[in-house]
Amino acid sequence: MKKLMRFLGLLMLLVSFALPAAAAPKYVVDRAGLLKPQQAQELRQKLEEVNRKYQVRTFIVTVKSTGEMEAGKFANELLDQVKDKSNQGNMVMLLSMDKRKWYISTDNAMRAKITDEQGIKYLSNQIVPKLKKNNYHDAFLAFIEGTDKMLAYYQREGVPYDPSRGFNPMAAGIALVIAAVIGLLIRHVLIRQMNNVMPALEANAYLDKDSFQLEEKEDNYLYMTVKRVAKSKKSSSSGDSSRDDEHGGGGGGF
Amino acid sequence: MADSSVAYQCPNCGGPLEFQPGSDKIVCPYCDTELDVATVEELFNRKQERAAAAQNAKEEQWKTENAGKEWDASESGHLKAFTCSTCGAEIVCDENTIATECCYCGNPTMLPNRFGGMLKPDFVIPFKKTKEEAVAALKEFYNGKRLLPAAFTANNRVEDIQPMYVPFWLFDSSVHASADFKGEEDTVYETSNETVTETRVYQCIRSGHMDFRRIPVDGSTKMDDTYMESIEPFDYSEMVPFSPAYLTGFLADKYDVSAEDSVERADVRVKKSAEEALAETVQGYDRMSVTDSMVNKEDNQVVYALAPVWILTTRYEDKPYTFMMNGQTGKFVGTLPYDHKKSWMYMLGATAVLTPLLYFAAKLVMK
Incomplete structure (x- = not known):
């Protein structure tokens, strides 16, 4: 435990060290060494631009390990250390490379703009595929662009960005296919109405019910078959969560 | 060996069964269905009787x-x-x-x-x-x-x-x-x-x-x-x-x-x-x-x-x-007779009306 606290304290110190009172904070801290200097610089500039535009404080932090602490708890601790309450929101995106975990931690002000459900899910969809390919620079770029998009939406609309409000091509495709199938069924039913000529396959109407005499009735057990179907295991769609009253966000593996 | 086995079809998969007289269980080599010998013999006898009756019975x-x-x-x-x-x-x-x-x-x-x-x-x-x-x-x-x-x-x-x-x-x-x-x-x-x-x-x-x-x-x-x-x-x-x-x-x-x-x-x-x-x-x-x-x-x-x-x-x-x-x-x-043009118009009309409704339903499900 002491080792863990020491490790965390050290990281806090490193991040805090990069926050001289008068200068701009260091918004990209690549402790895991995933980025080239030029890439880190590019990301830093873009993040500064976004932070300045929306008066928020957003960080990207990579570490080799969070020790025994969960990535979400680690990110929350980190956020508490670096957040500026005078801003319109604070957020930390953390990558922990030993267990290949990512986590985005938000304070309540940012949580109102980037919601735990739709907002984090949207960011997850943008960054996780790139993280899985070890394309960290592009993943962080996607994170910054996604954040920019959602904050701009909030500024413009006054409500958090919800991708489900926008046009969904997949839903449109599914709807079109199902509607076309129903349309074909309706056409088929209308065509069937044009013809009521049906062959008689049986002679039930001519069976003298009173004449029926059952002469043999015997049921013999033959064999048994057994079919086993494995139950589907529910998987957590939102991944790891270390949410509490003070922290929002979400994360998972990659 | 030929006279020691009897060929018969499995009632589950239709595959040929073979059984050894004296044993009380038969296992289908194709679907592993386990059958009692007595059950199979009863099944076989009935089919034989029915086939013979069908062949011999004067229609x-x-x-x-x-x-x-x-x-x-x-x-x-x-x-x-x-x-x-x-x-x-x-x-x-x-x-x-x-x-x-x-x-x-x-x-x-x-x-x-x-x-x-x-x-x-x-x-x-x-x-x-x-x-x-x-x-x-x-x-x-x-x-x-x-x-x-x-x-x-x-x-x-x-x-x-x-x-x-x-x-x-x-x-x-x-x-x-x-x-x-x-x-x-x-x-x-x-x-x-x-x-x-x-x-x-x-x-x-x-x-x-x-x-x-x-x-x-x-x-x-x-x-x-x-x-x-x-x-x-x-x-x-x-x-x-x-x-x-x-x-x-x-x-x-x-x-x-x-x-x-x-x-x-x-x-x-x-x-x-x-x-x-x-x-x-x-x-x-x-x-x-x-x-x-x-x-x-x-x-x-x-x-x-x-x-x-x-x-x-x-x-x-x-x-x-x-x-x-x-x-x-x-x-x-x-x-x-039916009007082909009309029939396709109904199909397209239904598709046009249903697509927006189904779109919102699909979005709700996918949310």
């Missing part, structure tokens, strides 16, 4: 020789036959009737000839429905048909619907039916990580006796059998001994399919209904299907009857469309 023949009688000279003198110059259909009517068109092909030119010999019907079911009722039924049949081309109804000559007595063979049959059914009973239970369905399979043996009364098979090749079956049933309680008087003012068709040639169609229906009657006694299973059956006719009679039918054949875009009404019960059947 009871329909007694068709008594169906129909010879015309009296005084009766045939009042009848005339028409042969359609277009389709060759032979139509019979009384001397007072002049057909203005063939009811089969709609051809308006027909030349009457003197009626020639044919069997006299045993019975006739008199017309009960009038021409007004037939026209009203036809118009009602058009109603609500959204794909009906407007030109079809505009040019349709509903008033030309004609009454016709159609020749039918009516088959009486007493049968002994025997069938094997496969009954399946499911028991479902769950373990911590599986849903297990145990299906117990039973062989259900049923046999019984039943009588069928007056199964109709039309005796005219020109009459579409499917149409004739569609206007069934007739109420035989109103069937009366034949008299030429009933033909007055009506067309009548002459049979050109013998009773012997009509037997097969009746037999197929009898077999199906006999199986269904036995199947109704197989109860208490989740699923049931017939695996083997045999129907032996024990006593059979055939009579020749004329049944009343209102018929109209009209043409649209060079294709004939026929409508028929049971002249006794009023049951109306027919085939209408």
Whole structure:
């Protein structure tokens, strides 16, 4: 435990060290060494631009390990250390490379703009595929662009960005296919109405019910078959969560 | 080794079974189904007996020789036959009737000839429905048909619907039916990580006796059998001994399919209904299907009857469309043309209306 606290304290110190009172904070801290200097610089500039535009404080932090602490708890601790309450929101995106975990931690002000459900899910969809390919620079770029998009939406609309409000091509495709199938069924039913000529396959109407005499009735057990179907295991769609009253966000593996 | 094994099919997968006498279990090498030897032997014996019975049993023949009688000279003198110059259909009517068109092909030119010999019907079911009722039924049949081309109804000559007595063979049959059914009973239970369905399979043996009364098979090749079956049933309680008087003012068709040639169609229906009657006694299973059956006719009679039918054949875009009404019960059947363009418009319209609704539903589900 002491080792863990020491490790965390050290990281806090490193991040805090990069926050001289008068200068701009260091918004990209690549402790895991995933980025080239030029890439880190590019990301830093873009993040500064976004932070300045929306008066928020957003960080990207990579570490080799969070020790025994969960990535979400680690990110929350980190956020508490670096957040500026005078801003319109604070957020930390953390990558922990030993267990290949990512986590985005938000304070309540940012949580109102980037919601735990739709907002984090949207960011997850943008960054996780790139993280899985070890394309960290592009993943962080996607994170910054996604954040920019959602904050701009909030500024413009006054409500958090919800991708489900926008046009969904997949839903449109599914709807079109199902509607076309129903349309074909309706056409088929209308065509069937044009013809009521049906062959008689049986002679039930001519069976003298009173004449029926059952002469043999015997049921013999033959064999048994057994079919086993494995139950589907529910998987957590939102991944790891270390949410509490003070922290929002979400994360998972990659 | 050949004489120490017996080949037999697995009742589950149909694969060949082999078993060693003296053992009490047989396992199918294909599906691993485990069977008792006694069960398999019982199954085998029954099949053998049934096959032997089917091969050896002398098939009871329909007694068709008594169906129909010879015309009296005084009766045939009042009848005339028409042969359609277009389709060759032979139509019979009384001397007072002049057909203005063939009811089969709609051809308006027909030349009457003197009626020639044919069997006299045993019975006739008199017309009960009038021409007004037939026209009203036809118009009602058009109603609500959204794909009906407007030109079809505009040019349709509903008033030309004609009454016709159609020749039918009516088959009486007493049968002994025997069938094997496969009954399946499911028991479902769950373990911590599986849903297990145990299906117990039973062989259900049923046999019984039943009588069928007056199964109709039309005796005219020109009459579409499917149409004739569609206007069934007739109420035989109103069937009366034949008299030429009933033909007055009506067309009548002459049979050109013998009773012997009509037997097969009746037999197929009898077999199906006999199986269904036995199947109704197989109860208490989740699923049931017939695996083997045999129907032996024990006593059979055939009579020749004329049944009343209102018929109209009209043409649209060079294709004939026929409508028929049971002249006794009023049951109306027919085939209408449909407007292909309209049908696709309905399909596209439904798609256009449903797509937005389904889009929002899909978004909700995918959220």
